[in-house]
Amino acid sequence: MNVQSMSDRALLDRYFSGDRNAVSQLIERHSRRVRDYIRMMVKDGDVAExxxxxxxxxxxxxxxxxxYTDNGKFLSWVLRIAHNQVIDYFRAQRQNKTVTEAEAGYDVLGTLRFAEKTVEDRMVAHQIECDVRALIELLPAEQREVVLMRYFSCLSFKEIADKTGVSINTALGRMRYALINLRRMIKEKNLVLC
Structure with a gap:
């Protein structure tokens, strides 16, 4: 049967039967609509992605x-998840809008700070980058590969899936486990990354 003519339910059934590629096909089917909706709401391509x-x-x-309970409305369900993610994003933005004088660029004397980072700021940023890269090197090879492609090569999960020869679902799963492992290692090593 042609995948394009299969219903969302049929693709989900194939996924539950062990065809891991079926969920990738389902995501591809609805990706443009979901991506357009998010982009329309946040008006920022990187944030939308x-x-x-x-x-x-x-x-x-x-x-x-x-x-997931299938009621024949898979796209509506995914759009509702997207909508909730957009709301969460705007809530986080609103919480971050409280700015102190120091954050606004003024010191105790009320003078404007220079935009250039100090030597100390650059050293701290360099140390954080080194710490993060060292943690990434400790990840299993498949997870490390996805992290490097996503964050350092700025590839989409579709591009990562194509380059590694796996489904989008597998690429997403590897990223998820990589982030879980990175958080665990940061906690175990008591690292402060800010």
Whole structure:
């Protein structure tokens, strides 16, 4: 049967039967609509792409956990997840709008700070980058590869999947486990990355 003519339900059934590529096909089918909706809401391509990736990571997680109930409205369900992710993004932005005098660029004397970073700022930033790169090197090879492609080569998960010869779902899963492992290592090593 042609994948384009298969219903969302049929693709989900194939996924539950072990065809891991079926969920990738389902994501591809609805990616443009979901991406356009998010882009229309946030008006920032980079932010929209991040929210898009988070939306489908969450959708696949819910499906894998068996919490998705099919009512013939898969696209509506994914758009609702996207909408909630957009709301979460705007809430976080609103919380970050409180700015202290120091953050606004003024010191105790009320003088404007220079935009250039100090030597100390550059040293701290360099140390953080070294710490993060060292942690990434400790990841399993498949997870490290996805992290490097996503964050250092700025590739989309579709491009990562194509380059590594895996499904989008597998690439998303590897990223998810990489982030879990990085958080665990940061906690274990008591690192402060800010």
């Amino acid at each position: 991040d929210i898009f990736q988070d939306t489908f990571i969450k959708a696949v997680r819910v499906i894998d956990e068996g919490r």
